[in-house]
Amino acid sequence: MGSVRTPGSHRLLAALTLAAVLAIAAWEAGLALVGPRRVAGPQHWHAAAQAVRASFLPGDLIVVAPEWASPLVRRHLGDLMPASMVGRPDAARYARIWELSLRGAQAPETAGLPVEGSSQHGPIRLTRYRNRPVQVTFDLVDAFVQARVFQHPLAGGADGEMPCWWGGPPPGPTRGEAGGFYCRGSKIERRVMEIDYQPRLGVVVPAEPALRTVIQYESIPAAAWQGAQLVAWFGLHDYYARKTDSGPVDVVVEVGPGQDRVSVSVPPQGWHRVKLRPRSPGWVRIEVSARDARARLLGFAAELRR
Amino acid sequence: MHRCHLPLALLLTVATTTALLLAGRHQGFTRDEGYYFQAAEMHVAYYEEALAGFASGKPWTFVDRRVIDRWFSYNSEHPPLMKTLFGLSWRLLHRCRCPEERGLHPIAYLRRHRTLGLLSQGEAMRLPAAGLAGILVGAVYLLGARMFGRGAGLVAAALTILAPRHFFHAQLACFDAPIAAMMFLTTAAYYMAQTTGRRRWLVATGVLAGLSIATKHNAYFLPFVLLLHSLWARRHLLKAKDVPRWRAALRVVLAPWIGAMALLSVPVYLLTWPWLWHDTLRRFAAYVAFHLHHVHYNIEYLGQNYNRPPFPWHYVPVVTLLTTPVTTMVLALVGAVLGLAGLRRSWAQGKPDGAPGLLIALGVLWPMLLIARPGTPIFGAEKHWLPFMPFLALAAGFGYTRLWQWCSAAFALSPRQRQLLGGVLAGVLIVPPLLEVRRSHPYGLSHYNALAGGPQGGADLGMNRQFWGYAVRGLFPYLNRHAPPGAGIYWHDANLYQIQMSMKDGLLRRDLRDTGLEEPGVRASDMALVIHEKHFNKYEYWIWDAYGTTRPDEVLTHEGVPVVTLYSRR
Incomplete structure (x- = not known):
């Protein structure tokens, strides 16, 4: 190697290579010794x-x-x-x-x-x-047990309403199964969800084939509406369910009667926010459905804030 | 061969095996080990029943389908060699209290086994893997010394095992370090057969190839890699005079090792695996299908959780860059550069030299390229291309020796000065990888190298924290001290069998109950663990829901990075 080089440059190159290798070894050894000591105890x-x-x-x-x-x-x-x-x-x-x-x-x-x-x-x-905080006037996750929950067939419009009934203990720590609204083939419950690998305290609504699930809040105090906007977040709960290659979940958020309405198609990734501005006191309705309902667990949180 | 080579290789083998066994005393059992412990005892039971058959006038017991199916149907998705070795080692060496361990073995033992009683049950199970890693280190020394000289062999041997991830796997009763060893041994035997032409190396190549495929399925790809090398190494045969060209070409292609491998590997493979003696094709097809359609596991990489293909092509090189000791990689790079510089001369001379450089390059690259295919099933990390490690170490050994020779020549050192420089340089270059191994133990899978910024840097980069649930071992002292009598524990990703082995080895209290899997297991528990991997976050949230708190009792860390978190129901 280096047969065309002068002996001086040859020597310099060898010395530099050796020095570089030794410097890297010293750096790695130094970090191995010092690194563990820099940790917060x-x-x-x-x-x-x-x-x-x-x-x-x-x-x-x-x-x-x-x-x-x-x-x-x-x-x-x-x-x-x-x-x-x-x-x-x-x-x-x-x-x-x-x-x-x-x-x-x-x-x-x-x-x-x-x-x-x-x-x-x-x-x-x-x-x-x-921080300049907003004032939360009504938390829909806290008030989940007060909601009216029901389902109706996707094909039949609002006809054929099937109520879901609360069963089990109220939300909170429990040794056995947690409480929730039991629908035809699913349970809707308040829990800490895993959405995009982040903790989100909210309500989980499993999509059901050919059914639309509705969570309706009808007893929101009038004072909570004054100057408030409705902010809601949606995402898909549970990495294992998200792994299943079914499509998005369709969500409709409506402030009624006849005030504002928004449709969201919730993809597997992300925590998606929507805002609605109510004009007067009324109700909030969240509708959940999916064309392909396999392993689609919609999670949401929502609040009125000003 | 120099007369000191074999004793030195033996010394390296014994030292490595001993170091791994001693380190393994602090190494938690892994999920997969749990399954293999079960299978190992069953394999031993088969051989005991077969021997009993011989002794009692029923010599055909060993081929009786019912006997084979009883002991080999469990875990038949993996070949048997290592499990059988784990079982034989356990049967010979463990300190037996088996009758008092009802419910902790796959078989109810009414009497104590007569054994040598030298090791705990877990250590006895792990000894064959540690021994094979020791043999690998000895073999790397021998091959490195033969290829590039004793210094290169020594440095390569040390760097082979002084890599945190390899060191971690080499302690375990699993297949990943053993297959790295077996494939290296097969390759080394092949190289010796090619360069010496001796029949004994041909036989060794065939037998080792059979043992390799009886260890893990990676080995099926090895003959194709060796064929590539063989074609290049034998190209000089094309220039033979007085031989028709077609015949010369045939001589290049049909190397003797191919015949040896074809004749010996399959019988050796079948001999080790009685499961294939009946219904052979269907069972072999089921084994192959299991791996072709393997479920995609979860792996975190650069902050993203992957559990479906396509996998980023750069996963393999980046994980390698962030987990292999930097000094080893730099030396290998020096070796590659200086080797390439010398290649032109070697080509110009056109002499057959066995093409060691090409063999090393292939040995480094093919295990990585195979896994780097975006469609390759995702079910682990660096362990799937671990066979590259001894070849990388050989390249590093070559880099060391060429750097040493180069500097010695450039500075016109005297023979004594040359020796001194060689010794000091080798010692200095081995220290950083040694410190890295020491630093990583016993959480080797959570460890990242200096390029990543250590374990905390790895966590910042969003690299996989661990897998296999082995780290729960670090919380056993806390549980032994603080868990109420008979407490129900949610063990998360740690499986029943690894917990059972921990109990058999006296590491964990026997009264602690396993509350089972998934959310019912969490809800039924008094204490619950979460093993930190990105996709496991939801299990921690389940615990918050069930226990009504986000405050853990204890957080097990590796250099400040949470590895396992423990909660108690208050």
Whole structure:
């Protein structure tokens, strides 16, 4: 090799190659030795958690970046992070956001928000952000048990209504099967759903062949409508069901009587948001159907907010 | 061959096997091991029944279809060699308390086995895989020394096993490290047969090919790869004078190893697998069909969960880049560059040299290219192209030795200085991969290399955290201390048999109950685990629903990255 090179350049090339290989080996060995020591330990998490607890207020949100560290944060702050917070549809209702972050990561919820303060606890950066919260006047997931749930054939219009009846315990922790509305071939229940691999507290509506399932909220207080808009989110629950190659789920959201209506075709991926602006108090109706209903579990969350 | 080669190879074999066995004491049992433990005991039961038949005047018991079906029908979607070896090792070496372990074995044992009592049950099951990895390391040394010199052989041997993912798999009573070893051994025997022309290497090639396909189905592709190499390595036969061209071409194609492989591999394969002695075609077709139509598992890659084809073509190279020690890859790159630089000279000379470079290049590339096909079923990660590892290590060994020779020549070192540089360089280059292995243990599948930024970097990149549920082992001490008596545990992806082996080996309390699968299992449990993989998130949400809290009791981590999270019903 290098027979045409001068001995000097030959020597230089050999030296540079050797130095490069040794430098890479030293870098890898150094990281192998130092890397494990740079990790946030229980004492760091504990200190950061104590700092949050000292100033945490009801209505605050705790977020984690990167997301994979979430169990470590919940290990220390899980009592302040109920499923309704961790499985929130978005962060709009929270006045202050506490972000615990590693490795310079930032949660999407805090992008662009003004910083109120921050502190460092070993490798953990704790930052508090100020948010301009919306006021939720009626949460359709919380009020799920008050809804009227029924089905009717897709082909028969509104004729042939088949009611679904509540069975089992009210929503909440239980050792046995959870409660829900039992329809002809499905159960509609409130739970923490897995949509796009994210937790979402909402209502799961399995699509049924040739049937339209309707969840209708008829007893929303008049005060909740004043100046409010209806925001709803939709996605398909359960990765295993999403793996099945059936089509989208068709959803119709209607504010009535005769006010606003929107149709959404919900694909397997994503958490899709729709907004409707009611003009006066009335009812909210969510209709769910699918041309191919195999393994289609629609999940939704919705609220009136201003 | 130098007289120190064989003792050194033996030393490497014993050292590697011992290191793997010792490391394995802290390595959790995996899902697939659970199934193979069951099958292993059944295979042993077959041989015991066959031997008992001989002893009691029923010599044909070993071919009796009912006997074969009783012991071999379970897990017949995988060939038997390793399971049989696991079982024989267990039968000979385990410390037996089998009669007191009712319900923890596939067979009810009324009496203790007479054994040597040297190892725990799990260790005894794992010994053959560790031993084969040891033999692989010894063989890499021998072949590397033959191809490029002793230094190259030593460095290659060390780098073969000093790779976190290979080290992880080599501890397990599974097939992935063993098939890497078997295919290397077959390739090495083939190379020796090609370069020496000796009959014993031809026989070894045929027998090892049979044992390889009795280990795992990857080996079916090996003859085609060897044929490619053989055609190139034997091309000089085309230039033979006084031989008709067609005859010369036939001599190039019909190499002796092909005959040896064709004659010996199939009988050896059939001999190891009594299941195929009856209804052969249908059973073999069912075995092939299982793998052709294998269900697509879930694997996270760059933040996305894949469970349906097409798989990104770059999955294989990127995962390789992020999991193999960087020093090993750089040395292999140096070896490839310097090897290519020397190739022109070798071609110009036109001498038959066995084409070791081509053999190594094929050995590295074909296992990757096979899996990189977008339609190849998705059911795991780097373990499916693990056979590339010893060849990559050989390339790295070559890179080391050429770099050493080059620097020695460039600086006109004295023989003593050359020796010193060679020794120091080898030692320095082996240290980073050694540290990587130490750092990764016992969560090798959660480990990513310096390019990825370590395990946390791998998690940031959205790379698969683990599979096979082996990491639950890390929570056994906590469960042993804190679980109420008779507590019902939801074990998530850890299966019953791996939990049973943990109980048999005294790692986990016997009173803990398995509450079963899926959401009913979660709802019935007192404590529940979630093993972190992207597609498993929903299981954690089930636990939140059933327990009414998102606050875990304990989070098991690997360098700060959650691996398994444990919840208690309060």
